[in-house]
Amino acid sequence: MSEYYVLANGVKMPKIGYGTYKSTDGSDERIIHMALEAGYRLLDTAAAYENEIYVGKAIKESQIPREELFLTSKVWKTNLGYEKTKASFEESLQRLQVDYLDLFLLHWPKPDPDCKNWKELDRESWRALEEYYHAGKVRAIGVSNFLPHHLEALMETADIRPMVNQLELHVGYMQEAAVQYCKSWGILVEAWSPLGRRRVLEEPIVQQMAKKYQVTPAQFLLRFLLQQGFAVVPKASSPERMRQNLELPAIEITTEDIYLLRCLPQIGWGGEHPDLERVK
Ligand SMILES: NC(=O)c1ccc[n+]([C@@H]2O[C@H](COP(=O)([O-])OP(=O)(O)OC[C@H]3O[C@@H](n4cnc5c(N)ncnc54)[C@H](OP(=O)(O)O)[C@@H]3O)[C@@H](O)[C@H]2O)c1
Numbered sequence: 001m002s003e004y005y006v007l008a009n010g011v012k013m014p015k016i017g018y019g020t021y022k023s024t025d026g027s028d029e030r031i032i033h034m035a036l037e038a039g040y041r042l043l044d045t046a047a048a049y050e051n052e053i054y055v056g057k058a059i060k061e062s063q064i065p066r067e068e069l070f071l072t073s074k075v076w077k078t079n080l081g082y083e084k085t086k087a088s089f090e091e092s093l094q095r096l097q098v099d100y101l102d103l104f105l106l107h108w109p110k111p112d113p114d115c116k117n118w119k120e121l122d123r124e125s126w127r128a129l130e131e132y133y134h135a136g137k138v139r140a141i142g143v144s145n146f147l148p149h150h151l152e153a154l155m156e157t158a159d160i161r162p163m164v165n166q167l168e169l170h171v172g173y174m175q176e177a178a179v180q181y182c183k184s185w186g187i188l189v190e191a192w193s194p195l196g197r198r199r200v201l202e203e204p205i206v207q208q209m210a211k212k213y214q215v216t217p218a219q220f221l222l223r224f225l226l227q228q229g230f231a232v233v234p235k236a237s238s239p240e241r242m243r244q245n246l247e248l249p250a251i252e253i254t255t256e257d258i259y260l261l262r263c264l265p266q267i268g269w270g271g272e273h274p275d276l277e278r279v280k
Contacts, residue, residue, distance in 0.1 A: 005231055007163040008186045011140045013103070014070055015226055016246055017042030019192065019235035021049050031237065032058035038242035044166075044192075044233040045096075046074035046107055047088055052095035060097050070102040074144060074166075077108035080121035085128040093137070101138045104129060105166055109143070109150035109274050119153040130160050140164065144192070145274050148181040155185075164188045169230060170196040171206060171221055172267025190231040195221050196268035203267055213251045216244060220251075224261060227253055 004012040018040035023031045032043065032055050041064075045055045052073060059069060073096065075088040089104060106125050110118040129141040142164030143151070155161060165182050167175055169191035182189050195201055201217045210220040218234070222245060225232050234245045271279035 005188055005229075007140050007188055008161065009140060009163060011102070011163070013140070013164070013188070013231060014040075014042040015231050016040070016222070016248075017044050017070070017072070017190075017231070017233040018242070019233035020045045020051055020055060021235060023051070023235050023237065027054075029054035029058040029061070033062065034239050035242055036062045036064060038239055039246050040242070041068055042070040042072065042102075042233070044072045046076070046105075047079070047092055048074070048076040048107060052092055056096040056098070066098065071096060071098060072103040072105065073101055074105040074107040075125065077111045080106065080111060080118075080125045082124040082128050085125040086132075089128065089132055089137075100136065103140045103142060103164060104132070104138045105142045105144045105164065106146070108145045109147075109154075113275050113277060118150075122150065122154050123157045126154055126158055130158070133160060142166070142187070145272070147178050147274065150274065151181065151185070151187075161185060162187055164190055164231075166190040166192050166233075168193050168270055168272070169225065170194050170200050170268060171224060171261050172196060172200055172203070172264055173269045174262050176262075188231060189229075190233060191225050192233060193270055194225050194230075194232040194234050197270065199268035205261070205264065209253075209257065209261070213253065215249050215251055218245055219248050220253075223248055223251055224253060224258070228258065 005015055006012055018035040043055055045052050073092040075085050079088045109122055132138045133141050140163045142162040144166035146165055165187050167189055169175055179189055195218055206217050210217040222232050236242045236245055
């Protein structure tokens with residue numbers, strides 16, 4: 001299996017990255033060092049994770065050449081709009097101590113479900129991202145948690161089509177409509193919470209499948225997504241789990257099992273939806 005996907009603009013993006021949400025516990029950079037030592041080269045962070053400073057510190061200390069890393073960050077939903085997005089992008093660069101990003105995403109399409117002018121806010125943010133892209137400050141631009149109607153609205157005025165859509169995606173929450181839409185426009189879908197934050201790891205069907213393919217449940221869930229062409233950003237807190245999620249045995253899941261798992265009722269949804277109040 002190749003280690004990269006090629007985005008619509010030709011940029012190569014690692015298929016497996018390290019998800020940093022809550023990984024640093026707001027404290028220091030040790031866990032990021034661990035992830036780099038385990039072999040991760042894509043780090044997924046965001047202004048909202050409040051850990052860019054630790055990610056930046058770790059990559060600087062690691063002395064890994066910048067071009068070997070793939071750094072993703074995101075502008076938070078309360079900072080949508082042209083000026084706020086620009087300020088957020090600049091702050092991310094500063095905290096990460098880099099002069100360009102590999103991927104920058106609009107984190108959510110709306111500041112809140114009742115927001116009336118979200119289309120305008122998204123379009124203005126996107127204009128800022130397009131400018132940074134043309135200026136060579138970011139190698140690829142995209143969105144996160146955008147459903148087809150959010151993407152349609154954005155693409156009405158966009159000059160550049162989003163290259164990536166990062167979505168909650170795992171066994172039990174396959175977002176078929178959004179995935180189909182992205183595929184039809186050549187937008188790579190990157191799965192957040194690919195393990196369903198453990199809720200899915202413990203499902204009996206997942207445990208059975210892992211046994212059948214002789215891998216761990218986490219490895220099975222990641223392979224399931226990769227085999228269908230999705231990128232994944234699992235988060236783990238120990239070197240052993242980090243490596244387990246990166247060094248995946250080369251299993252081939254049967255089409256029958258893939259369909260079976262794609263047709264399950266909803267399992268392990270995190271409770272967040274751009275158009276609805278959060279479900280606890
Ligand atoms: N764009 C968005 O809106 C958005 C939203 C949420 C998340 N994300 C991104 O997606 C990343 C991953 O999502 P997530 O952190 O929510 O959930 P996740 O990666 O699906 O699950 C993480 C959980 O699984 C456990 N785990 C990891 N590897 C394991 C293994 N091999 N065996 C057993 N348990 C294992 C971890 O435990 P330990 O930590 O104890 O090892 C942790 O509790 C985030 O870090 C973030 O970068 C993006």
